[in-house]
Amino acid sequence: MNTEITCFYKLLSYALxxxxxxxxxxxxxxxxxxxxxxxxxxxxxxxxxxxxxxxxCQCDIDDPLLQETTFQREMLFECYHNYxxxxxxxxxxxxxxxxxxxxxxxxxxxxxANYPKPECRSASDMDILVSDPKEYTRTRDLLLSYGFCVxxxxxxxxxxxxxxxxxxxxxxxxxxxxxxxxxxxxxETIKALFKQTIPVKKKLSFAALSYQCLNTEQNLLYLxxxxxxxxxxxxxxxxxxxxxxxxxxxxxxxxxxxxxxxMLEDLGLVPFCEVMxxxxxxYLGLPREILEKNHCTFLAATIDPAxxxxxxxxxxxxxxxxxxxxxxVLIAHQNNFSSTIAQGHRQMKIYFPKxxxxxxxxxxxxxxxxxxxxxxNRRLRKIDTKTILENTRQRQELxxxxxxxxxxxxxxx
Numbered sequence: 001m002n003t004e005i006t007c008f009y010k011l012l013s014y015a016l017x018x019x020x021x022x023x024x025x026x027x028x029x030x031x032x033x034x035x036x037x038x039x040x041x042x043x044x045x046x047x048x049x050x051x052x053x054x055x056x057c058q059c060d061i062d063d064p065l066l067q068e069t070t071f072q073r074e075m076l077f078e079c080y081h082n083y084x085x086x087x088x089x090x091x092x093x094x095x096x097x098x099x100x101x102x103x104x105x106x107x108x109x110x111x112x113a114n115y116p117k118p119e120c121r122s123a124s125d126m127d128i129l130v131s132d133p134k135e136y137t138r139t140r141d142l143l144l145s146y147g148f149c150v151x152x153x154x155x156x157x158x159x160x161x162x163x164x165x166x167x168x169x170x171x172x173x174x175x176x177x178x179x180x181x182x183x184x185x186x187x188e189t190i191k192a193l194f195k196q197t198i199p200v201k202k203k204l205s206f207a208a209l210s211y212q213c214l215n216t217e218q219n220l221l222y223l224x225x226x227x228x229x230x231x232x233x234x235x236x237x238x239x240x241x242x243x244x245x246x247x248x249x250x251x252x253x254x255x256x257x258x259x260x261x262x263m264l265e266d267l268g269l270v271p272f273c274e275v276m277x278x279x280x281x282x283y284l285g286l287p288r289e290i291l292e293k294n295h296c297t298f299l300a301a302t303i304d305p306a307x308x309x310x311x312x313x314x315x316x317x318x319x320x321x322x323x324x325x326x327x328x329v330l331i332a333h334q335n336n337f338s339s340t341i342a343q344g345h346r347q348m349k350i351y352f353p354k355x356x357x358x359x360x361x362x363x364x365x366x367x368x369x370x371x372x373x374x375x376x377n378r379r380l381r382k383i384d385t386k387t388i389l390e391n392t393r394q395r396q397e398l399x400x401x402x403x404x405x406x407x408x409x410x411x412x413x
Contacts, residue, residue, distance in 0.1 A: 003031050003035060004035050004038050004039065004042065005312075005316055006028075006031075007028065007031050007032045007035055007039055008039055008042050008043070008052070008238075009238070009283040009284060010023065010024055010028055010032075011024075011032065011039065011043075011051070011052045011055040011056065012048060012051055012052065012055070012238060012242060012283075012284055013283065013284045013285035014055040014058065014059060014285075015051040015052065015054050015055040015058075015116075015117075015120065016051070016115070016116065016242060016245055016246055016284060016285060017116075017285045018054075018058060018116050018117075023285070024055075024059045029059065029061055032056070032061055033061060033063060036061075036063055036065055036066075037065065039052060040052065040065070040071075045237070045319035045320065046237035046238040046239055046319055046320055047122045047124075047237065047239055047320040048122070048237075048238055048239050048242065049074070049075065049078060049122075050075065050078055050079060050082070050117075050119070050120035050121075050122065051120050051121075051242070053066070053075050054117060054120050078122065079119050079120075081122075082119050082120075082121065082122055082123055083119060084168070085108075085109070085123040085124075085125075085126070085170070086109060086112070086118075086123070086207055086209075087207070088126065088163075088170050089105075089108075089109045089126050089209070089211075090207060090208075090209050092126065092128075092143075092172065093105065093209070093210075093211050095142070095143075095146060096128075096139070096142075097210075099142055101130065101135065101138070101139050101142070102130070102132065102135055102199060102212075103128050103129060103130050103139065103199065103212055104128070104129040104130075104131075104197055104199050104212055104213050104214050105126075105127070105128060105129075105211045105212060105213050106127035106128070106129055106175065106178070106213070106214075106222065107127055107222075107223070107226065107243065108123045108125070108126060108127055109123065109126065109204070109209075109211070110202070110211065110213045110219075111243055111246070111247060112204055112207075113202070113204050113205075113250075114243075114246035114247055114249075114250045114251075115246055118204075118206065118207075121239075121242075122239070124171065125170075125171035125172065125173055126170070126171070126172045126173070127158075127172075127173045127175060128172065128173070128174055128175065129175040129176075129177075129178060129197065129214075130174065130175070130176065131175075131176065131177060131194070131197050133176070136174070136176050139174065140159070140161075140174060143161055143172070143174070144161075146163075147163060147164075147165075148161040148162060148163050148172065149161065149162050149163075149164075150162075151171070155180050155353060156180050156181055156349065156353055157175055157176060157177045157178065157179055157180040157181075158173045158174055158175040158176065159173070159174050159176075160172070160173055160174075161173075161174055177191070177194070178190070178194055178222055178225065178226075179222075179225050179226065179228075179229045180229065181349075186267055186268065189266050189267050190225065190267070193218075193221065193263055193266070193267075194218065197214060197218065198215065199212035199213065199214075200212065200213055200214065200215050200216075216251050216254045216255055217255060217256060217259060217260050217263070219247070219251075220247060220248070220251070220255060220260065221260065221263055223240075223243055223244055223247060224244075224269065224272070224273055224276070226240065227240050227244070227276060228269065228272060228404075231272075231314075232399065232404065234318065235314060235315065235317075235318030236315065236318060236320070237315060237318055237319050237320040238315065238316075239320060241276070241279060241280055241283075241284055241315065242284065244276060244277070244280055244286075245280040245284045245285070245286045248277070248280070248286060248291065249286055249287060249290060252290050252291055252293075252294040252296065253294055255294065255296075257294065257295055257296050257297045257298075258295075258297060260297070260298075261297040261298065264298065268403065268404070269404075270298060270403075271402050271403040271404075272402045272403070272404060273298045274298050274299070274300040274303060275300075275303060275307065275308060275311055275402060276311075277291075277296075277298055277299065278299075278300060278303050278308060279308060279311065279312060279315075282308070283312070307401055307402075310398055310401070311398065311402070314395070314398060344366065344369060344370070345362075345366070347369055348362070348365045348366055348368075348369040352365050352368075352369075
């Protein structure tokens, strides 16, 4: 692993565990100073700039670049934006509570209490789960009457709603289920595991915020499924690993690891979970001893170092949700023609969630989806289709190495 990546994860680890004053050595500080411009750009790509800046300040790394007015304004604006999103969430949650809506707040704001400095965890939107169909319709109508409007973005698991106030635009994703259908047998297992989502009341003391969220095991599983969903599409960046690190560290004593292990086995996600956890232990300071003390079941005895490096490289080059790598598309579960067609059909349903319900439209929608894919490659990504297909093949191999095609094998059995 090169020096830049080592320094990047050292800074993130330092920000997540500010009490470990000996984590960054003098030699590493010199390396950080030498790589500072690249590290700041990398932090922007992964949307973790405030974590990196906070670590730089705490370990007394001074550089003229950090004192520049433009950079200082950038950090100030990002911090202000995070507080602004927090208090927007507070206002909307108060509205839901006032109308007795049964909801679960997902990721984002619901994770802030796990961070040493909550304002450093960036948030671009707000995610609300309302799984009951009637309650979902009532909640949607309530939000629209409050002033939200429907955005263009819609998938089979959430709808995007926009709210405008004081020249600002706020995005709320209203979920009817936790993640989108992946088109395989795992979907039914997920549906069964989250059939009952009884909201748990929590508080965020520093913001005087009360909210409802998933219970600890369901929340942990959702964080893993959220990583999986992005990993099998365009990828995800370091921020989701930070979420996994702080949640596990702060809630290990509450988790029923035997029950959670059963969920992982039913979903075929044991290797994926083991690798993500090992990455957080090695590079983000997740204390192994805390997990061992609480009898964590997904601490692998041995993991192939080459596999860990491949996954870390995939995360590193993705940036936040794959925005930094334009050669990526959804990964098909198996490297064959039928699986590729199935993935294309799934992409069509994502593009056209309503029209795709009528099979008579499918031939036209398939053609539009293919045309859109080819045009986007040339016009937006500036990448030829051959390069994209080669990148997809390589990521399919990684997919198999993590046994993420095991659901297809279980279905055959």
